[in-house]
Amino acid sequence: MIVAERKPLNEIMDNLAGIGSVAVAGCATCVTVCSAGGEKEVSVLSSLMRIAAGQRGQDLQVVELMVERQCEWEFLDEIIEGIDQVDAVVSLGCGAGVQAMAAHFEDQLILPGLNTRFIGLPEQQGLWVEMCLACGDCMLDKTGGVCPVARCAKSCFNGPCGGSQDGSCEIDPDTDCAWQLIFDKLQKLDRMQILQEIEPVKDWSDSRHGGPRRIKREDLIL
Amino acid sequence: MTDKPVTADLGIIDSPVGAVVYACENSAWRAYNELLSAGLQVGSNLRVLKVPCSGRVDEVVMLRAVEDGARGVLVLGCPEDSCRFLQGNLRAKKRSSRTASALQDIDGFVGLVQYDALSGTSSGQLLNIITGFVDDLDELVTEEAVEQ
Ligand code: SF4
Ligand code: SF4
Numbered sequence: 001m002i003v004a005e006r007k008p009l010n011e012i013m014d015n016l017a018g019i020g021s022v023a024v025a026g027c028a029t030c031v032t033v034c035s036a037g038g039e040k041e042v043s044v045l046s047s048l049m050r051i052a053a054g055q056r057g058q059d060l061q062v063v064e065l066m067v068e069r070q071c072e073w074e075f076l077d078e079i080i081e082g083i084d085q086v087d088a089v090v091s092l093g094c095g096a097g098v099q100a101m102a103a104h105f106e107d108q109l110i111l112p113g114l115n116t117r118f119i120g121l122p123e124q125q126g127l128w129v130e131m132c133l134a135c136g137d138c139m140l141d142k143t144g145g146v147c148p149v150a151r152c153a154k155s156c157f158n159g160p161c162g163g164s165q166d167g168s169c170e171i172d173p174d175t176d177c178a179w180q181l182i183f184d185k186l187q188k189l190d191r192m193q194i195l196q197e198i199e200p201v202k203d204w205s206d207s208r209h210g211g212p213r214r215i216k217r218e219d220l221i222l
Numbered sequence: 223m224t225d226k227p228v229t230a231d232l233g234i235i236d237s238p239v240g241a242v243v244y245a246c247e248n249s250a251w252r253a254y255n256e257l258l259s260a261g262l263q264v265g266s267n268l269r270v271l272k273v274p275c276s277g278r279v280d281e282v283v284m285l286r287a288v289e290d291g292a293r294g295v296l297v298l299g300c301p302e303d304s305c306r307f308l309q310g311n312l313r314a315k316k317r318s319s320r321t322a323s324a325l326q327d328i329d330g331f332v333g334l335v336q337y338d339a340l341s342g343t344s345s346g347q348l349l350n351i352i353t354g355f356v357d358d359l360d361e362l363v364t365e366e367a368v369e370q
Contacts, residue, residue, distance in 0.1 A: 010329070
């Protein structure tokens with residue numbers, strides 16, 4: 001899922017200088033699961049904004065909205081009425097959600113309330129870790145399901161760098177060395193021979209070096 | 223339980239140092255009732271509310287209390303390992319400090335959000351906790367007034 005965290009309150013408030021009414025819009029999908037932009041976070045941010053506005057002497061009306069998925073137009077139609085009644089919207093969706101809202105509500109000021117951080121998973125309650133950089137050419141088949149692109153600090157493709165120590169990454173002892181995990185998993189699967197193959201330089205043309213990527217499925221386009 | 227009894231009209235909006243105390247019914251609330259039956263008062267500018275567990279008092283509840291005019295929010299739960307719902311007190315402690323630090327980010331906001339724990343038979347301890355909390359809050363508000 002997409003993992004995000006709230007922007008500092010002062011940054012959000014500074015963006016709202018001179019605004020009289022604002023909707024805080026949450027997203028009930030990824031950012032709800034990572035406790036950054038769900039219903040509860042909408043309520044918390046709205047309260048903080050009201051209190052902060054009071055301290056700043058700003059007369060700011062704050063309304064709370066939820067969208068099932070901000071990154072799909074169909075769901076955005078459901079909140080048109082609420083959006084029309086305010087001067088600006090602080091979106092608690094990820095970057096895709098904010099942009100979808102900005103494109104869909106052409107005349108409305110849509111501001112980001114979150115910093116979108118990564119594609120990851122909750123390793124335990126309250127701890128999210130990065131798992132994938134969306135490189136566009138997945139190599140997990142060769143690495144026992146552990147991503148060296150995202151989880152190796154140096155994105156090494158042919159074994160660990162010289163700094164791996166006791167299973168930890170040299171940049172941070174609290175981070176597992178991705179190559180240690182790859183070794184351990186392949187050993188368990190009795191597939192160590194995969195590592196005999198030298199992985200050539202990665203073809204990054206499927207990554208984002210050619211600008212924004214798109215996927216087109218002709219059979220789905222009517 | 224709905225949000226209503228916890229967040230609705232705390233009745234302290236007019237008072238500058240008003241505070242709300244969320245008291246777990248399994249500990250602090252019992253101690254509070256003991257105090258009352260002994261004829262002791264915990265302060266006039268203070269509202270004590272019964273909650274089923276301190277874990278019920280999340281950031282939303284605490285911030286609504288501040289929005290309603292409270293300068294202080296004190297959450298009182300059971301001692302560690304004694305929560306009837308196992309981890310409500312641990313959550314309440316962490317949520318209180320998260321809320322306190324979120325409020326600290328608001329320039330000019332003066333207030334106090336705290337968590338403490340006690341058993342249902344510790345009415346003397348309750349009096350000390352509340353008195354200390356109110357004194358700290360008063361001091362903060364007085365400092366602010368002097369600075370202005
Ligand atoms: S906008 Fe879409 S991708 Fe972003 S958090 Fe919401 S559901 Fe997930
Ligand atoms: S190899 Fe690429 S697509 Fe696969 S998990 Fe890693 S970054 Fe994501």
